[in-house]
Amino acid sequence: MRFTVIGAGFAALTAVKTLRKLAKDAEITVVAPQAELVYLPSIIWLPAGLRTAEDLKVNLTNFFKKMRVNFIAGRVQGIYDGGRSVHTEDDVIHNDALIIASGGRFIKKLPGIEHVITPCEGIPSGEAIRDRLAAMQSGTIALGFGGNPNEPAAMRGGPMFEFVFNIECLLRQQGRRDQFKLVFFNPKDKPGARLGPDVPSKLVSLMQKKGVETHLGHKINGFTANSVQTEGGDIAADLILFMPGMTGPAWLDNTSLPKSPGGMIVANEHTQVEGFEHVYVAGDAGSFPGPDWQPKQAHAADIQAKVAATNAVRLLTDESAHLEVIRHELVCIVDTLSHGIFIKRNEKGSRFLPPLRIMHYAKRFFEKQYLRQYRG
Structure with missing residues (x-):
């Protein structure tokens, strides 16, 4: 099985981990401008000097080596053959299943x-x-x-x-x-x-x-x-x-992928792109069915990426396999530099905790733990 993942952000890396766990011998190719993760949630701490640029950059070379990933540095120019080939400036990458996790762009x-x-x-x-x-x-x-x-x-x-x-x-x-x-x-x-x-x-x-x-x-x-x-x-x-x-990636206009009114890639509850076999989307690039409060955040991207990767492996193995669905959830800590406001929302309801000092440190601890898996 050959999988192509577009992107090197939260959704893309979660997709890679999930693919490798479920398909130990699969060929996984990642396409992104560079093999680097920027931990965007902590940009809020740059002005105060709690973080520097180097703190937020993670070189993914070792992670990709560990995951046995073929990394191709490039920018996507288009997707062809019903999703079976991805074109960059210099390469054409073929696949059996494609996961788009490139992120969106600001309007x-x-x-x-x-x-x-x-x-x-x-x-x-x-x-x-x-x-x-x-x-x-x-x-x-x-x-x-x-x-x-x-x-x-x-x-x-x-x-x-x-x-x-x-x-x-x-x-x-x-x-x-x-x-x-x-x-x-x-x-x-x-x-x-x-x-x-x-x-x-x-x-x-x-x-x-x-x-x-x-x-x-x-x-x-x-x-x-x-x-x-x-x-x-x-x-x-x-x-x-x-x-x-936000809207979808610029290269989307060079494809026949379905676009929502807001310019995102239309997907169903299984993260499958409408009308395209074995093509999935996760993260900011996608438009998904569900509650009107569904967020564009790293936690949501991780959830969608696990669903996409799981379904991609299952359908290549068994066309009648049971498919996972997105369980929408919003979890965040709104940081105040000294305290943190914990907010959680899912289909069961929402929870709001007023500013607590421990939540500021919980956010910093989560950052450290999250990045450890990629820093090696």
């Missing part, structure tokens, strides 16, 4: 978006925030996130709540909080509703206690070098951090 269409920093774009963004904060003596910092109107799940709001609380705490620890005004903005009246019905009011209440102003329920029209423009008025700002909504 950069708002006018003036070049004036904002998008934190989860990578380490350079986190370092840019760190450097800008260090250079500022005073001023207004505006922080917010948007969405994809055609794909409600295609947003990443959790990290922006963390940046609000992390920056507020950092400035307080530095003894210069009174020199700064922090404003959180969002086009929704109740941002963060997918975290749980009562979560938005609790997060906004915590912001208010910390002196963070809010500008909610107004459509975002664009940005300038020193303002956020909304239908409810402009927000003057010296630094703007904004997380746009």
